[in-house]
Amino acid sequence: VQPPEKPLRAEEWNKLREDFQSPEKFEEVMLNSMIKCNSPIDVAKSLLSHLAKRDGDVAYNVLVKYLTLCVRQGQVSEIRDVYNIMKVRFKILESGAYNLLIKGLSNSDQWRMALTLLEEVKKIMIPSRTCYESCIKAASHHQEMKLAFELYNEMLAKGVVPTLGVLQSFFDFSRHMKDAELQKELFGILFYLRDNQIYPHRTFMRSIKLWFESIPGENWKGYLTKIKDSGQCPVCNHQLEDSNLTEEEYSNLSERIIKDVIHGTDTFRKTSPQ
Numbered sequence: 001v002q003p004p005e006k007p008l009r010a011e012e013w014n015k016l017r018e019d020f021q022s023p024e025k026f027e028e029v030m031l032n033s034m035i036k037c038n039s040p041i042d043v044a045k046s047l048l049s050h051l052a053k054r055d056g057d058v059a060y061n062v063l064v065k066y067l068t069l070c071v072r073q074g075q076v077s078e079i080r081d082v083y084n085i086m087k088v089r090f091k092i093l094e095s096g097a098y099n100l101l102i103k104g105l106s107n108s109d110q111w112r113m114a115l116t117l118l119e120e121v122k123k124i125m126i127p128s129r130t131c132y133e134s135c136i137k138a139a140s141h142h143q144e145m146k147l148a149f150e151l152y153n154e155m156l157a158k159g160v161v162p163t164l165g166v167l168q169s170f171f172d173f174s175r176h177m178k179d180a181e182l183q184k185e186l187f188g189i190l191f192y193l194r195d196n197q198i199y200p201h202r203t204f205m206r207s208i209k210l211w212f213e214s215i216p217g218e219n220w221k222g223y224l225t226k227i228k229d230s231g232q233c234p235v236c237n238h239q240l241e242d243s244n245l246t247e248e249e250y251s252n253l254s255e256r257i258i259k260d261v262i263h264g265t266d267t268f269r270k271t272s273p274q
Helices: 010-019 023-037 041-055 060-073 076-089 095-106 111-122 129-141 145-157 164-172 180-195 202-214 247-263
Strands: none
Touching (some): 010 041, 023 060, 076 095, 095 111, 095 129, 129 145, 129 164, 145 164, 145 180, 164 180
16 A cells, blocks of 8 residues: 555545455554655544544554654654553553653653653563663763663663663763773673673774773773684784683583583473373
């Protein structure tokens, strides 16, 4: 379905619906097409107004699709209006709607409202990675690094795994700051990457390099390098940690696997009659 280029009157929407092969799916298909084509918001709004007048109501899934279009276009006032409608009509929203609301608000001057919504989500479920990362990026963008790291540490504590994009944002927004606590947190991210064997991509690597070089009063220099087979860096001659286990480490690991995994604490859960 090709969405109209301008808002339509009720009779025009009715005509399009009648001509559609599955009229009962018309609104859903039309809104999907509007999202795909990034249609003007007033066109989508005219469809919702028509639905409200015709049915006396607008279905939840239709509101979420309209919200998707609003978030894509940064229509903050519309996002707030949709939230107010949903809050009155539905006791609890599902995670997809919260993701959209928080993402849309966090990219605006209303970003603190996204934090309020995050607190609302916490009361009913573990917030998604999108919810946390949208709020973290908003706080970082506004130089509220302490708040950003509080959210990041809370995210890790709840077992929500961050993307490299949000980790990179910490380094991007912390340049030229002289703060021992902030530096400690950023080194914590580097240790997190190392301990989990996560390797930054080129743009993330560049952000780490630029952050080090921007620290006031210090004289860091970053270089691209290629590690020798021996594990030594040809630029600074540092010997990288060996990832191979020692005999003692292997023995400890082997014992733990046998004791905790193979034997375990509950034989009945570990085995079956077969």
